[in-house]
Amino acid sequence: MIIIMQSHATRQQVEGVVARVQELGLRPHLSEGDETTIIGIIGHLTPERLTGLELLPGVDRLVPVSKPFKLSSRDFRPKSTVVPLNGQAFGDTGIVVIAGPCAVESEEQLWETAVAMKEAGVRILRAGAFKPRTSPYSFQGLGVRALEMLDDVRRRLGLFVVSEVLSAEDVELVAGHVDMLQVGARNMQNFALLQEVGRSGHPVLLKRGMSAKIEELLMSAEYILANHNERVILCERGIRTFEDSTRFTLDISAVPVLKSLTHLPVIVDPSHAAGKWNLVAPIAKAAIAAGADGLIVEVHCRPEDALSDGAQALRPDRFRTLMEELRPLAAAVGRTL
Ligand code: PEP
Ligand code: MN
Numbered sequence: 494m495i496i497i498m499q500s501h502a503t504r505q506q507v508e509g510v511v512a513r514v515q516e517l518g519l520r521p522h523l524s525e526g527d528e529t530t531i532i533g534i535i536g537h538l539t540p541e542r543l544t545g546l547e548l549l550p551g552v553d554r555l556v557p558v559s560k561p562f563k564l565s566s567r568d569f570r571p572k573s574t575v576v577p578l579n580g581q582a583f584g585d586t587g588i589v590v591i592a593g594p595c596a597v598e599s600e601e602q603l604w605e606t607a608v609a610m611k612e613a614g615v616r617i618l619r620a621g622a623f624k625p626r627t628s629p630y631s632f633q634g635l636g637v638r639a640l641e642m643l644d645d646v647r648r649r650l651g652l653f654v655v656s657e658v659l660s661a662e663d664v665e666l667v668a669g670h671v672d673m674l675q676v677g678a679r680n681m682q683n684f685a686l687l688q689e690v691g692r693s694g695h696p697v698l699l700k701r702g703m704s705a706k707i708e709e710l711l712m713s714a715e716y717i718l719a720n721h722n723e724r725v726i727l728c729e730r731g732i733r734t735f736e737d738s739t740r741f742t743l744d745i746s747a748v749p750v751l752k753s754l755t756h757l758p759v760i761v762d763p764s765h766a767a768g769k770w771n772l773v774a775p776i777a778k779a780a781i782a783a784g785a786d787g788l789i790v791e792v793h794c795r796p797e798d799a800l801s802d803g804a805q806a807l808r809p810d811r812f813r814t815l816m817e818e819l820r821p822l823a824a825a826v827g828r829t830l
Contacts (some may be wrong), residue, residue, distance in 0.1 A: 506551025533569040564718035579653040586757030589787035593619040595802035597639035608621040609809035631799040640670035691720025731766030738766025748783040760787035
């Protein structure tokens with residue numbers, strides 16, 4: 494249920510309604526727009542309580558929210574959420590591009606890529622320390638050693654870092670070394686993990702599961718928001734279809750669908766969707782044209798030596814070209830890069 498306040502409602506009236514909602518044992522969620530204030534309510538309301546709330550001074554009307562996701566819904570909060578990070582802001586007019594290697598492989602590889610990304614204007618570096626691999630025999634990431642290397646990069650280059658956390662037990666550890674926690678596609682419905690990244694209060698990059706519906710992605714975001722963490726960025730990274738000429742099928746329509754259903758920022762990962770480096774740029778451009786708030790792109794200085802996802806990695810020079818090509822596109826959709 495949402496309470497829509499009258500456009501001239503006073504602060505005192507808004508506070509009165511919030512206090513009443515709390516008295517009823519319900520959770521109010523205040524969203525102040527330029528014109529109207531909306532108070533979302535989480536919890537069950539009897540018809541009598543409903544009428545009671547409707548009669549409070551300053552209340553215009555009560556509107557039921559039928560969607561199963563509440564805190565992440567635009568009905569609850571019409572204004573887009575903006576998540577600032579290292580001088581950039583997800584969900585604002587600027588396009589934020591995260592880039593870096595799939596995984597931290599060595600000190601040299603990390604530094605070489607990090608420096609190249611900084612020179613290309615990137616402010617948020619991606620690099621996995623714990624890798625969720627399909628095969629237990631594949632490179633699993635350098636773990637804590639990688640986190641320490643990432644710390645060094647953050648300190649010395651002023652870059653912010655996003656890295657994946659695979660289990661609820663590791664959240665505290667990873668959060669101590671990175672600026673944004675990534676929940677990967679394979680863990681999108683690991684509810685214990687979602688609750689823990691919620692409790693961490695750290696910004697979260699939540700990737701869509703490869704077989705997850707948009708509504709399921711939003712329900713996963715809801716787990717994080719319900720744990721009092723509103724700094725959530727959603728990521729479309731391709732889904733499973735019958736088509737196998739790409740690694741996954743980028744669901745480009747997920748971008749406008751999500752932007753209409755939720756106030757949370759939405760970015761696109763063209764690398765994992767494509768699976769091939771030569772498809773990354775056109776898919777990235779399509780994402781910006783469709784209204785994405787940003788991108789996360791895999792870059793490797795020597796893709797042929799990469800320990801994971803080499804085939805989809807851009808070399809730094811190709812990444813720089815992509816950044817240049819994206820600029821006029823961003824301007825065409827009223828954004829900056
Ligand atoms: C990754 O970002 O390296 C990754 C494993 O992504 P996803 O969870 O989307 O497969
Ligand atoms: Mn990868």
